Amino acid sequence: xxxxxxxxxxxxxxxxxxxxxxxxxxxxxxxxxxxxxxxxxxxxxxxxxxxxxxxxxxxxxxxxxxxxxxxxxxxxxxxxxxxxxxxxxxxxxxxxxxxxx
Numbered sequence: 001x002x003x004x005x006x007x008x009x010x011x012x013x014x015x016x017x018x019x020x021x022x023x024x025x026x027x028x029x030x031x032x033x034x035x036x037x038x039x040x041x042x043x044x045x046x047x048x049x050x051x052x053x054x055x056x057x058x059x060x061x062x063x064x065x066x067x068x069x070x071x072x073x074x075x076x077x078x079x080x081x082x083x084x085x086x087x088x089x090x091x092x093x094x095x096x097x098x099x100x101x
Contacts, residue, residue, distance in 0.1 A: 029087040037094040043070050072101030
């Protein structure tokens, strides 16, 4: 995972969602959570990957969001998609100072 100054949430790859593919309310919650715990948005990378569909037809989109603290190098991956709460899990990790290194 790499972050670039003009791409704060990391580069696009084959099955990687751009950060604008993550629902805006989840991005807002992510940003607010960072701020609440004293982190700067530019100090983190967010990369989301979509799981490929295993069957044809309608199915919920699922995947993973990986958050990396650029300063410490610590990263964690969370399940995303229908009926998940990755931002809440991320906040719990911030509460436990997991990203402090």
